[in-house]
Amino acid sequence: MKLGIIGTGNIGIALGKALTKKGFRVMFGSRSVAKANQAAGEMEHNADGGTIANAVHFGEIVFLAVPYKSIEEVLRNSDSFNGKIVVDCTNPVIFGEYPELAIGHTTSAAEQIAKMIPEAKVVKAFNTAFSNHIANGPYFGPNDGSMFFCGDNAQAKAAVAKVIEATGFEPVDCGPLSSARMLEPMAVLIIRLGNNMGMGNEIAFKLLTRE
Template sequence: MQITIFGKGNMGQAIGHNFEAAGQTVTYYSSKDQATTFGDLIVMAVPYPALAALAKQYATELKGKIVIDITNPLNFDTWDSLVVPADSSAAQELQKQLPDSKVLKAFNTTFAATLQSGQVNGKEPTTVLVAGDDDDAKHQLAQALAGSPLQVKDAGKLKRARELEAVGFLQMTLAASEQIGWDGGFAVIK
């Protein structure tokens, strides 16, 4: 499967590492690059403020594509709130901007270190929670990661992205206040 990742930072590289470990082909672009090819899955591993511009720039190319939003729309000036409406999420806002795409929320409740190692705190498998309205798109994401060390769990409809973003926000604030490490976080244990 062909994977396109917007974002060459720690998260983009760690996510790409798992797709590559699963045998997929990954192409990386920065948010400032001019993308020329688009894979089956498009990962938006960029800061939340860059999401709208990418959606606008590539709306035509992203029609019919699975677009994965990994952002946590945190107010980085205050670190005390999310910047999306309380009854929405970054992923839901992206779906409005890309009505002909299949938007999923995933990878936002994991840190780059846990994605890279495949483990939370060196003990439990890293779990990727996925929310989205298209069951086939969620299945394709899970299949694309089969063979990587990650567990993929269906977290429900796209409206569940609100809760995923709240969990991501909580996890980031715990790490920033040094209550957990950047290799820690939440794990789903069977």
Template structure:
């Protein structure tokens, strides 16, 4: 698969590296093309670096991996994305993680979709970039689940395949209207981590999630 990556930071590095090593053709673009070229050289293989527009044109699927504040400028420089599959892993978090920079408005993913006309899938936003470098991300014997929010089934199928290529398990989390919940979840759990808490401890196993059946009387 041809993957265009918008951004040359840590998330772009981690995911591009894993996908390139999995046999995908990757082209990385950045507002400073020299940074994209340098990252492509580190990733190796058939990976190429250059401008945002070059990466966007190249990809059958495009990963948006930049800080939320830079999204609009990056999309402008990337050029037309109408109808394209775009993976949005951005997080509009507002430290100290008590709110979102999107406020009460549409999610970051919805704003990307509205601005570009792309088939956007929200994914890969719940974990630090170091997690995506693991080969594979398995914890306690269980592969990492990756929630996906999107409206287009074809786009979701593409992203599911890329999740599986990382050794992770795709989790259908509903349409793009639920992406705001996923972004809020990221802010919530990051706030717990920064407070020294373990967010995984707050969720019971699935068999207990709906409550245990009441015992029957003899």
């Protein structure tokens, strides 16, 4: 399967590393084609770089791995999202002494993005784990990490669940895209635990279920 990854930072590179190893073909899209090529060069194989529009055009699934505040600019520079599955990895975080959400309760970053690109099938995922576990796998002994995801299109969610499994996380379907209102605060919680409460980034969420 062909994946477009917009953004060459922590999450973009982590997704690229995990998924190219599993045989997915990736095109990085960046504001700078040189940076996208550099990101592709960090992968062992299966990766190319291009513009943001090139990566959107290439991907059957397109990951938004950019700051939420840059989304409008990124979408302005994109190709058509018609029929594409779009994975929103963003968190609308304001970093201060304690990180906060810029929006929430009655909407979410994912729902705002879905309104901006109504022709796409938006799925929220990969926003509640630190990038090191996305790159290397969420392996904590018997308790591998869970990856919560949500969206309004069943076929898109099934495709994204397979991608989540490929990264080693256990996919947990959280229902409609409005569940992103719960998933985005979870990201702020794990950042506070890691950064403010001194737990570092060797932590991840796990949903326990009784057999």
